[in-house]
Amino acid sequence: MSSSQEINEKQEFTITVYTENQIGLLNRIAIIFSRRKINIDTLNTSPSEIEHIHRFNIVIHETEEVVRKLARQIEKQVEVLKVYFNTNEDIIWQEMALYKVPTDTIAELVSVERLLRENGARAVVIRKDYTVFETTGHREETDKLIEVLQPYGLIEFVRSARVAIIKDSEGFNRKLREFERREPGQEVIENEFLDKEKNVFSM
């Protein structure tokens, strides 16, 4: 269990939300943050491991206590199946970035091959007038390539939202079957209150 100091410290949390595919749900989830004047750093919606079930990844910088309350409010929405929140240690995550640079400058001034190798990047498009590089990784890695390319006249930069896999998740298939039952078992009501080892409420 986290100490109260850790709970009150702001840090990056990745919120994973399993939902039905429903028009308007994105707004319903987004206003839970905006109502509390909390900024969403990145937001990604995608299919999940299960057909017709969508998965949101939302990254925010907040205290654990705030994130816990937000997670409960999100889970309360009718079309939300389950919400998890994790610190960066609990997840494998990646962001993808694209960089557009003038081909003549970059070709003239650096060894492109070495630049790509050093930054784990690749060229997606090479044209006479511009070249587009791509890299995927953590924030520091995609940020670093911006710095590297800036002197050569970086024309455009874009980075995707974070996508994350929860390290100790067994996926959602078994859970979904529980949800589909009229009388769900204990499985679906697992909650962060319960200290699983001591099996008592502690916080």
Next chain:
Amino acid sequence: MNTAQEEATTLTEPRKTVNVSGSVALLEGLIAEGTDTIFGYPGGAIMPIYDAIYDYKDQLKHILVRHEQGGTHAGQGYARTSGKVGVVFATSGPGATNLVTGLADAQIDSTPMVCITGQVYAHLLGTDAFQETDVINITTPVTKWNYQITDATEIPSVLAKAFYIARSGRPGPVLIDITKNAQLQMFDYEGYTPCDHVRSYRPRPNIRKEYIEQAAALINSAKKPFILFGQGVSLGNAEQEFKAFVEKTGIPAAWTIMGAGAIPTDHPLNVGMLGMHGNYGPNVQTNACDVLIAIGMRFDDRVTGRLDKYAKQAKVIHLDIDPAEIDKNVKAEVPVWGDCKQTLPLLTALVDQKEHKEWLAEFRAYDKTELETVIHKELNPESGELTMGEVINQLNVLTKGEAIIVTDVGQHQMVACRYAKFNHTRSNITSGGLGTMGFGLPAAIGAKFGAPDRTVVAVIGDGGFQMTLQELGTIMQSGIDVKIMILNNRFLGMVRQWQQLFHEKRYSFVDITSPDFVKLADSYYIAGKKVSEREDLVSSLEEMLNHKGSFLLEVMVAKEHNVFPMVPQGSSVSEIRLK
């Protein structure tokens, strides 16, 4: 009937289909859900539904309100007294936006409602068509669920889902927006199947035995346990289960204004009202108890006062059906989530039969202080202008606690909640969370439709009355019997009280003039009377209550009277002021 379809269905279940419009399917669905009364207002985009209801007049009573906001509050009043789902119709655009206040009120006070709005044709969506507004997005923050229908075949299943969501779990308002083409569209209707499961929605969290056991152990070891209860008890129809729990444990129980009446006012373990204008004992004792048992209540800031000085010495047991309420404002030692109709009996089985005589006596000692310094002079003044308290007190004497009291918002609301006597549950109808001025009159109309055999008295201030007074027209036209009591202090009294106490008496725009309310009632063919003398009060109240049909009684009360006790904003509950 389509013969091809007939052939196809003979192989499986021979379910008959009827070719009907979306509008007819909607009304059939409402009837199947047990709806008998609809509060509504027609308009362009909902005309096909109104055309259909013309043929359903013998099965569905439609009450024409005078403003859609009034429709929502009437729906709320109906839901709160009947325990059923309130149903409201409105057209698109301004009709729909007028619902927002009532939806917000129903959302924060957990009132089950299904609102149906008309919408422009699907092909016009997003074109800024006449009377088009983005109703779904406007109402998202103030509904438990909402959905737009553009195809009639969706109507039966979506309506079934709407009713299920509105009434199950922690209840709330649901809105269905139906485009005009879907209302008109003919389709093969297969009948109505009520909904009892939505896979992504868990209305009732599973009960965890270990929490029940931990809660019981805490209660059994407590020396000074204290129960706080809210509307969750009556929303869960758990009044009997609650009473059994209170009586077995012998624990003093105090209520939030939304919880009032779940056990009778004069029950020996009912120790009164919590919160900013609640009773002295329950507020002070919150910071003296050792175990605090919160049941179906959400620790609103008007109940807790300053949170960092709220019940810090106590171990908190929180019973709630909504897991998001646990730890939201006050940290729970033991979270007993679940429907209290189920959790309370489990808890009652494990707790010891006890009496807490000395502890209860402490409450009664505080009561004595409050009676001597506040209540006695409020209820029994011998001279001077009439007080709101004595009006409510005389009303209690005449109704003997049998009436439904509907209030608006402000000083009269606090006085009514403090002093009204309730023998029965679902009798105190008030706007608790949102504090909606203008709630009272339309809510009283709905309350009467929801409980036609009971006396309904609307207690309203001179300010709030003027926010929705057009609903007198609804009373006139529907011919129902609602007693309207305006407590007129010629001020926006609660704001004036705050300006007096916290803004050096700088009375900024709280001085409000009123029309002749009795003449106004008369113009709606509603009988009325104005009273300002003490000697005429009882006879006037009798006249109002004995009158056949609606009656408006305007009571002139003290102009600058304050509601006490009071926990000033930002203060702890133990810093409650008696004057």
